[in-house]
Amino acid sequence: MNLRLQTDTAGISWEFVASILREAGMANFSPECHKQAFENSQTVIFVFDCEKLIGFGRALSDGTYQSAIYDVAVLPEYQGKGIGKIIVDKIVGSCPDCNIILYASPGNEGFYEKFNFRRMKTGMALFTDPGKMKNRGFTE
Numbered sequence: 290m291n292l293r294l295q296t297d298t299a300g301i302s303w304e305f306v307a308s309i310l311r312e313a314g315m316a317n318f319s320p321e322c323h324k325q326a327f328e329n330s331q332t333v334i335f336v337f338d339c340e341k342l343i344g345f346g347r348a349l350s351d352g353t354y355q356s357a358i359y360d361v362a363v364l365p366e367y368q369g370k371g372i373g374k375i376i377v378d379k380i381v382g383s384c385p386d387c388n389i390i391l392y393a394s395p396g397n398e399g400f401y402e403k404f405n406f407r408r409m410k411t412g413m414a415l416f417t418d419p420g421k422m423k424n425r426g427f428t429e
């Protein structure tokens with residue numbers, strides 16, 4: 290692999306980002322929506338193998354003490370090679386004094402435990418589609 294990291298949104302194929310997130314079952318928004326979401330995020334990280342986009346993630350943050358991670362995904366054929374770790378390490382490092390929250394998709398909790406994330410006892414969410422999120426195992 291010839292890895293390259295990018296920390297801005299220049300030249301990103303939002304169609305590709307949308308397709309990766311859709312195939313991972315993580316989001317089903319238009320490419321334009323994802324473009325807006327990443328552009329409005331404090332931290333973005335895109336990982337390329339040569340010119341091929343193979344993974345990404347982003348964080349919302351006040352830049353001071355609170356941050357939230359979203360949309361961490363790695364192409365299936367590149368999973369298990371340390372790419373997700375690069376993405377999360379980079380995001381965590383971007384706001385060293387921040388509390389960072391996220392909600393892992395069910396089955397991926399162990400991935401975040403590797404970075405010392407711990408399950409929250411009082412996490413609450415107001416989802417736009419509460420029934421879907423309940424069915425997917427995110428809420429009680």
Ligand SMILES: CC(C)(COP(=O)(O)OP(=O)(O)OC[C@H]1O[C@@H](n2cnc3c(N)ncnc32)[C@H](O)[C@@H]1OP(=O)(O)O)[C@@H](O)C(=O)NCCC(=O)NCCS
Pocket residue numbers: 313315361362363364367368369370371372373374375392393394396397398399400401403
């Ligand atoms: C979850 C995901 C981002 C992990 O990325 P990855 O590149 O495969 O992970 P890495 O190779 O960097 O793994 C880092 C460590 O986490 C572990 N790990 C990876 N996925 C894991 C999982 N689902 N559960 C537990 N541990 C996991 C690895 O074994 C590795 O451990 P090690 O450091 O002891 O060797 C990736 O599998 C993915 O994109 N999945 C589909 C999308 C998704 O579900 N994203 C998460 C949304 S919350």
